[in-house]
Amino acid sequence: MEMDLNTIWFVLIGVLFAGFFLLEGFDYGVGIISLLASSDDVERRMMLRTITPVWDGNEVWMLTAGGATFAAFPHVYATMFSGMYLALFLMLVGLILRGVAFEFRDKLEDLKWRRLWDGAIFIGSALPAFLWGVAVANLVSGMKIGADMVYAGTFFDLLTPGTIIGGLAFLLVFAFHGAAYLNMRLGKYSLQEKIKKLALKLGLLAAVFYLMFGYGMYSCTGLLSTTGPLVLIGMAVVAFVAAMLMMKAGLYSFSFVGTAVAVLCTTAGIFGGLFPNILISSLNPAWSLNIYNASSTPYTLSIMSIAALIFVPVVLIYQGVAYWHFRGTITEADLEEGY
Amino acid sequence: MDALLLSRVQFALTTVYHFLFVPVTLGLSIFVALLETGSLFAKTYVMRDRLRKLAKFFGGLFLINFAMGVVTGIVQEFHFGMNWSEYSRFMGDIFGAPLALEALTAFFLESTFLGLWIFGWERLSPRLHCLTIWIVALGSNLSAFWILTANSFMQHPVGYAIRNGRAEMTDFAALVTNPYIHGEFGHALLAGVTTAGFLVLAVSAWKLLNDRESRQAFEMSLKAAVVYTMVGLLGVMGVGHFHTQYLAQANPMKLSAMEALWETENPAPFTVMAVINEEEHKNDAAIEIPALFSFMLYNRPEGEVKGMNDLQQELVAKYGAGDYYPDVTGLFFSFRIMIAAGGLMMAMTALLGFLAWRKKLLDFPIVLKAVQLLVVLPFIANTVGWYIAEAGRQPWIVVGLQKTASAVSPNLTAGEVGLTIAGFTAVYLVLIAVAVGIGFRHVYNTRIADEQH
Numbered sequence: 001m002e003m004d005l006n007t008i009w010f011v012l013i014g015v016l017f018a019g020f021f022l023l024e025g026f027d028y029g030v031g032i033i034s035l036l037a038s039s040d041d042v043e044r045r046m047m048l049r050t051i052t053p054v055w056d057g058n059e060v061w062m063l064t065a066g067g068a069t070f071a072a073f074p075h076v077y078a079t080m081f082s083g084m085y086l087a088l089f090l091m092l093v094g095l096i097l098r099g100v101a102f103e104f105r106d107k108l109e110d111l112k113w114r115r116l117w118d119g120a121i122f123i124g125s126a127l128p129a130f131l132w133g134v135a136v137a138n139l140v141s142g143m144k145i146g147a148d149m150v151y152a153g154t155f156f157d158l159l160t161p162g163t164i165i166g167g168l169a170f171l172l173v174f175a176f177h178g179a180a181y182l183n184m185r186l187g188k189y190s191l192q193e194k195i196k197k198l199a200l201k202l203g204l205l206a207a208v209f210y211l212m213f214g215y216g217m218y219s220c221t222g223l224l225s226t227t228g229p230l231v232l233i234g235m236a237v238v239a240f241v242a243a244m245l246m247m248k249a250g251l252y253s254f255s256f257v258g259t260a261v262a263v264l265c266t267t268a269g270i271f272g273g274l275f276p277n278i279l280i281s282s283l284n285p286a287w288s289l290n291i292y293n294a295s296s297t298p299y300t301l302s303i304m305s306i307a308a309l310i311f312v313p314v315v316l317i318y319q320g321v322a323y324w325h326f327r328g329t330i331t332e333a334d335l336e337e338g339y
Numbered sequence: 340m341d342a343l344l345l346s347r348v349q350f351a352l353t354t355v356y357h358f359l360f361v362p363v364t365l366g367l368s369i370f371v372a373l374l375e376t377g378s379l380f381a382k383t384y385v386m387r388d389r390l391r392k393l394a395k396f397f398g399g400l401f402l403i404n405f406a407m408g409v410v411t412g413i414v415q416e417f418h419f420g421m422n423w424s425e426y427s428r429f430m431g432d433i434f435g436a437p438l439a440l441e442a443l444t445a446f447f448l449e450s451t452f453l454g455l456w457i458f459g460w461e462r463l464s465p466r467l468h469c470l471t472i473w474i475v476a477l478g479s480n481l482s483a484f485w486i487l488t489a490n491s492f493m494q495h496p497v498g499y500a501i502r503n504g505r506a507e508m509t510d511f512a513a514l515v516t517n518p519y520i521h522g523e524f525g526h527a528l529l530a531g532v533t534t535a536g537f538l539v540l541a542v543s544a545w546k547l548l549n550d551r552e553s554r555q556a557f558e559m560s561l562k563a564a565v566v567y568t569m570v571g572l573l574g575v576m577g578v579g580h581f582h583t584q585y586l587a588q589a590n591p592m593k594l595s596a597m598e599a600l601w602e603t604e605n606p607a608p609f610t611v612m613a614v615i616n617e618e619e620h621k622n623d624a625a626i627e628i629p630a631l632f633s634f635m636l637y638n639r640p641e642g643e644v645k646g647m648n649d650l651q652q653e654l655v656a657k658y659g660a661g662d663y664y665p666d667v668t669g670l671f672f673s674f675r676i677m678i679a680a681g682g683l684m685m686a687m688t689a690l691l692g693f694l695a696w697r698k699k700l701l702d703f704p705i706v707l708k709a710v711q712l713l714v715v716l717p718f719i720a721n722t723v724g725w726y727i728a729e730a731g732r733q734p735w736i737v738v739g740l741q742k743t744a745s746a747v748s749p750n751l752t753a754g755e756v757g758l759t760i761a762g763f764t765a766v767y768l769v770l771i772a773v774a775v776g777i778g779f780r781h782v783y784n785t786r787i788a789d790e791q792h
Contacts, residue, residue: 052454052457052458053454053455053457053458054451054454056409056450056451056453056454057447057450057451057454059413059450060442060446060447060450063413063416063442063446064439064442064443064446064447066416066417066442067416067435067438067439067440067441067442067443068439068442068443069435070419070420070427070431070434070435070438070439071431071435071436071438071439072435072439074427074428074430074431074432074435075428075431077419077420077427077431077435078420078424078425078427078428078431078748079424080420081417081419081420081421081424081427082420082421082422082424082748082750082751083750085421085748085750085751085755085759086755086758086759088417088421089421089758089759089762089763092413092414092417092763093762093763093766095410095413096410096411096413096414096766096770097766099406099409099410099413100406100407100410100770100773100774102406103402103403103405103406104403104406104773104774104777107777107780107781108780148749149428150424150748150749150750151750152750155755296431296432296435296508297432297507297508299507299508299509299511300432300433300435300436300507300508300511303436303508303511304436304439307439307440307443307444308443311443311444312443315443315447318447318448318451318452319447319451322451322452322454322455325455325462326454326458337458337460337461337462
């Protein structure tokens with residue numbers, strides 16, 4: 001495989017999406033679990049407190065992945081975003097609600113008010129998690145893309161049984177990923193036990209839907225026809241099962257490592273399977289968008305490569321420092337900080 | 340209405356809404372950073388404590404506003420692909436780069452360091468904590484630079500070639516040194532300083548009148564904001580002036596539309612008020628000051644300014660048949676509203692400054708009440724300012740390269756766009772009500788009393 005600029009950018013966008021799913025994945029999960037695991041306000045605040053200092057930085061991974069797709073593969077950005085119009089509208093509403101909910105929730109002592117924003121955080125986490133799964137499943141299964149690169153289907157063409165399974169798989173995996181993150185970070189045994197109990201149920205469902213999604217990918221698409229992607233998806237399954245066992249054993253950090261590996265392997269497996277295509281046309285394979293017919297010029301790609309070479313490591317360093325700074329378990333005492 | 344018109348309405352709606360919050364973010368981040376820096380260098384404990392509390396207080400307002408800016412910014416980034424896919428295809432090789440760079444160099448900075456700042460009051464040393472808010476301010480303003488680099492290309496394309504049926508970047512350095520950016524970025528940054536400053540004036544005025552305990556602190560923030568707003572106003576007007584002069588060569592159609600100048604004149608008069616007749620391409624009536632427009636552009640009372648009717652002929656000759664007039668009435672009145680708002684703000688700020696330094700603020704409660712009502716002025720000015728910038732480049736989405744009509748996503752139906760407009764509008768209205776409500780509560784509930792050590 002020749003490593004030209006187009007390939008490098010395909011890999012880099014894969015890395016950005018992997019980072020996004022890894023980091024926002026547990027943010028979404030925390031948003032989902034925090035509503036379901038406990039109705040006690042202090043416990044909910046503790047759970048949310050594990051992500052409030054970092055969620056905004058995590059969301060920038062999504063914006064950067066989107067921006068990089070625009071810069072490197074403008075046709076992909078154009079076709080995907082216009083094609084998934086209504087789905088993205090729903091996702092945006094979710095992201096808006098979630099973003100302001102973190103800021104608004106604790107501004108009033110009133111419990112009804114807080115419940116309202118807890119609901120917003122839940123919807124704002126579950127809806128994007130599900131819709132990203134649907135979107136990825138559409139990438140996997142192919143979309144009705146015409147010869148002019150324009151999406152020719154409707155909103156409901158995006159919602160097939162297969163893509164809904166993909167959406168549920170993402171939603172549930174992220175929920176478990178968030179639960180593992182929560183239990184790694186929390187310093188309250190009784191709350192951890194509640195989360196664990198819930199997580200094991202959700203994890204089982206996640207495994208079922210993930211396997212269905214994986215089997216669909218294997219039998220109905222060509223994505224897993226090569227060894228690399230097949231092995232990666234297999235590794236994701238193994239890692240996820242290990243994460244569930246670790247959760248059961250109370251080894252939460254290991255459980256989180258397991259879900260992290262599962263998320264990263266899934267992303268790598270799907271991107272690897274798609275390569276060199278990005279958006280597959282289900283109408284005619286020749287109309288698919290790939291890393292060459294959808295890309296920017298070599299000049300733009302090289303400019304962006306220099307920028308990425310400088311800034312991606314810098315971002316990783318200071319975001320890492322921020323995570324290091326906020327490490328340690330969260331207890332009730334931590335709720336006094338901040339605004 | 341068709342999908343094109345609805346998409347334009349939607350983009351305008353999101354932009355205007357987004358830009359209610361962005362200037363406050365730009366200006367208030369710097370203001371809070373200045374307050375916190377002041378607390379580092381304060382000589383007495385009382386002063387140090389007061390400045391720190393003020394930084395934290397205005398930081399609280401900043402955070403509410405920041406959250407609103409972030410969530411609407413995501414919508415904006417998505418809109419390019421969702422509603423304007425043909426624009427994204429045609430321009431992506433150039434336009435995508437500044438957007439990606441904005442996320443990579445600016446969004447990560449502001450979001451990560453804002454997290455550290457919010458939770459760092461006790462964890463970080465005062466110096467380090469102060470550094471984090473400066474980095475937030477840097478990130479916010481850097482992000483404005485990148486998005487205005489992208490917008491400047493739409494207004495005045497540079498460093499490109501038309502190849503393979505699209506605009507391709509040939510010179511990145513030219514893109515980021517586009518002379519159009521100086522005006523746009525300078526004007527937006529200083530509008531941010533002005534907006535934040537005026538907001539601080541209004542909030543401080545309320546606190547002076549209604550919160551006896553906190554008077555000393557807010558007298559101080561008011562004085563600081565007088566200076567800050569004045570700097571912003573003088574700057575925004577200065578940059579605006581030079582940018583207008585620059586428009587004479589960069590985008591004469593926009594300029595002449597702002598002045599409702601239909602025929603080429605030398606010297607050109609400044610039109611104070613006009614009854615504009617867009618059908619017949621003339622003014623039915625006008626109050627004019629002779630030669631003033633030429634003077635504003637060329638610093639001397641003479642010089643030709645091309646009228647829209649001649650420019651239209653030139654554009655037809657250059658780009659083929661078509662209507663190249665922007666919304667003249669809208670631009671003309673927007674410009675006048677912007678100038679009037681700026682003038683009123685300046686008068687109010689000067690008056691507050693005068694009273695503050697003469698220690699007579701509390702003798703004139705009417706002035707303190709007036710500034711609270713006038714807090715809408717910078718927001719109005721920002722909105723009409725963007726109207727001039729964006730409506731002024733119509734019918735183009737990228738001046739001279741692509742028309743707005745050919746940029747819209749071809750697969751969208753009016754029903755789909757209409758549905759999302761209704762949805763976003765409902766969400767926007769609810770959220771602004773909540774945000775303003777929470778902002779009021781924050782102002783109402785936070786006391787800053789002096790502490791003796």
